[in-house]
Structure formats: C-alpha cells, structure tokens
Amino acid sequence: MMLRRLLCTNLEGRMGSAHTRQEARPPGPRELETASRAQRIKRRELSACGAEKNVAPPHGIQGPLGPWRVWAAPRSSLKLALLLILLLPSMVLAATPAERAVLTYDINLGGLGVAQAELDLILGPNGYRVESQVTTQGFLGRILDFTTTARSTGTWQPAGPQPDLHYSDTVWRGEARRVEITYDAVPPRAEVTPQPSTEDREPVPEDARTGTIDPLSGVLALLRSTTESPPPTAIYDGRRLYTLALDALLPAEVSSAAYSGAGWRGVLDYDRKFGRSTKPRSTMFRSRSGTGSGSADIHLAPGAALGLSVPVPVRIEVPTSTFGSLVVLLTNVRLLPADQTACEQC
Secondary structure (H helix, E strand, C coil): CHHHHHHHHHHHHHHHHHHHHHCCCCCCHHHHHHHHHHHHHHHHHHHHCCCCCCCCCCCCCCCCCCCCCCCCHHHHHHHHHHHHHHHHHHHHHHCCCCEEEEEEEEEEECCEEEEEEEEEEEECCCEEEEEEEEEECHHHHHHHCEEEEEEEEEEEECCEEEEEEEEEEEEECCEEEEEEEECCCCCCEEEEECCHHHHCECCCCHHHHCCCECHHHHHHHHHCCHHHCCCCEEEECCCCEEEEEEEEEEEEEEECCCCEEEEEEEEEEEEEEECCECCCCCCCCCCCCCCCEEEEEEEEECHHHHCCCCCEEEEEEEECCCCCEEEEEEEEEEEECCCHHHCCCC
C-alpha cells in the first residue's frame, strides 16, 4: 500500500512538472501530439491509483465545452445520460394528464347498513370531473326508495374549483327530480324539476347565488384547501343554499376498511342559508340542533397514501335525533387509467 502511494505521488509530481515545462514556451504541432498522448497515459495511471485529478490538457487545446475541457466531455455526457435514466419514471408520472379513482362508501345508521355511495374522480392539471351515485338498501331502501346520480365538471382557478356544469337525477319515494346548473352567467342558472315553489320550499334569492358552486365542486374546494384554513364554501344545489366549512382540523390516527394510519380529524360545519322546507318534517334525520344547521365529525387520509393528490374522507359521522349517528365509511379505492375523452377540460 505504501509503495503504491509513493508511485502515485511520483506520477502526480511528474504531471505537475510536465505542465511547468510546457508553459515555458508554446509547443509545436508534433510536441502537442506527443504531449497529448503522454497525458492520456498519465491519466490512466492515476486512475489506477484511484485518484484521478482534473488534469489540464496540453497548452492551446480548446473544445466545445471551453478550454481545458475536451477530455471531460465524454464523462459529462455519461453522467447526463445516467441522470435522465434515473429521472425517467418521475418524468413520466409528472407528465400524466390526469388521475382517476373510484371511492366506495358504506352508509350505516344506528349500526345498520342503509345505503352505499360511489364517487368517481378524475383530477387533471387543468380541470376535474366528479360523479357520485347513492342508493339506499336494506330496510331504508324499502321505506324511502332513494337513489341519486350527480356529475360536476369544471376547471381549476386561483380561488379553487370553478364548475361549468352540474346536474343531478334523483328518485325520492318514487318521484323523479332533476337539477341542472350552468355557470356561464352570473349568477349561475338553474333548471329544476319540479320547481321548488311546488314543494312548499322557501325560494333562494337570485342574487344570493352569485359566487356559489355545486355540492361536488364544494367538496373538492374543501379537500384541496385543508392546510390553509379555508373560509366557508357557499354551495347552491338547485333547491337549497348553504355553506360548508372545515374546522379544528388536527393530525390524528384514522381508520376504515380501506385505510388505517396517520391522517387528520376535524369538524365539518353545515349552515343552511336559504331553501328551507315549510312542510312539517319527520324527525328521523333531523339534526340534534333542530335547525337547518349542524356539524359532522370527519376523518381524512393523505391522498398520496391512496394514489390521489387530495386528502380522502375515510369516515364521516353525523349525529341524528332519533337513530343515533349516520356513519359514512370508506370501504374501497380503485385506481383507474384516466380517459382524456371523459374529461375534456382536465
């Protein structure tokens, strides 16, 4: 080992003295060629010592990377090629136009399964599409016969999601209801069948609709802003206008059939502003406050843990006045390829 170190030291010394001699006078063409060949031999010897130095080439040699860099160019190219190979997987992921997931939820009331919900999300760099379907089952399905399908599409704006179209088709106790809201005017325009006035429901003032978004876009607005203490989101669904807000969101362990681990726990506040029904209401699903406002306990999982870019609700618990709590639990997450034709604005 000592002998090898002395040899290497001697080589470095000879390389340094050679450069000193070369700087004494400009060399001729033959001397340049001879010196260049000698430099290559010396570098190979130094490499064998495990200590290759940044040795300057002979006097006067220039290259595309500037002076004293001709011999380094192949090594730099190799480093760049290796770097591109290593970054390729992340570059492909970053270029993915959209992400898609289908979330399945079980809905329990007083410990009994009463409904199932499915949420189909397509989230792209420019916009989104959200579809939801809720169907009652078990004894509640036989009593109420409730199904609803909804879809929202929109784009991302600095203030959050901006819908361009929302519709929902609902069957409630055998009666069909439809809502379509477009956002190409201010305030948003709604076509509602049957009209709320025929249902003994307070009207929603037209000017109060300005700045509102639909329920599905409203949920996305809250989820994308959970770390920023967002203000209440104003939501208009065609019959009612209310606000949703996330309060007291803190780190916590959360759990469901689809995810168990670190997440957040908070309170989801609901405050109805307009569109209250004037009919006597059943107490079955009335909130404990007895008003149009209420709150729910909500648990969120990190989106990255489930393959999404937004936090995912894994548990929502809403207290009722008669049957205990209505509990919504995430049971399954399916990641699917995002079809660009299914979300043109994404």
